[in-house]
Amino acid sequence: MTFKASVLTLYPEMFPGALGLSLAGRALEAGTWSLEAIQIRDFATDRHRTVDDTPAGGGAGMVMRADVLAKAIDHASPEGDARPRLLMSPRGKPLTQARVRELAAGPGAVILCGRFEGVDQRLIEARGLEEVSVGDFILSGGEPAALVLLDAVVRLLPGVMGNAVSGEEESFENGLLEHPHYTRPQEFEGREIPEVLISGNHKKIAAWRRAESEKLTKERRPDLL
């Protein structure tokens, strides 16, 4: 089963972008997932191909029009399409590894990338869009956020990650941040690899990693505990 991503954007040239390389790029070529970037402007109806207008009530910036966006969404995702419709938005629910896993287990996603001040609220309601945020900061557009979301999803698709085990031991998968990593050389600028890691005692190593994980999470992300 192929994960099908349809991205609605004013900048289709931004896709696949970084996702055309490395793991995601190889998976795209192999057909593990597919990506179509749809130009929202193609659904404008006037001579100037207008997609935005001034905000009702006044104020700075422009707002993306509900009628144009609805046409684009209905084209990308006709009735009966089982894929969730996402709107990248700083007002959305913060993206979590749990939601990423759910998306990766599904048929794909239709992703609307905002620009300017955002999109007309009536579009969000009328098309049942799920607002998703990638963090408490403001990007200039939804495209980098969509790339972030798709990167996180695609690496979980069957066959994409070489070593499937490494996915399960990652930060957040067990509700904790991951322990520190080390590799050769044994000594770097006077710093040694922690003794326990070269002891060969797997039980002790697992206990050390668990303890480091808990310590780090307590220090940096107590909200996760």
Ligand code: SAH
């Ligand atoms: N005026 C809006 C911000 C608009 S930023 C506000 O204050 O809430 C323009 C577009 O960038 C948004 O429509 C959204 O699609 C995208 N964007 C910006 N920050 C984002 C974030 N943290 N997560 C997801 N999308 C974001």
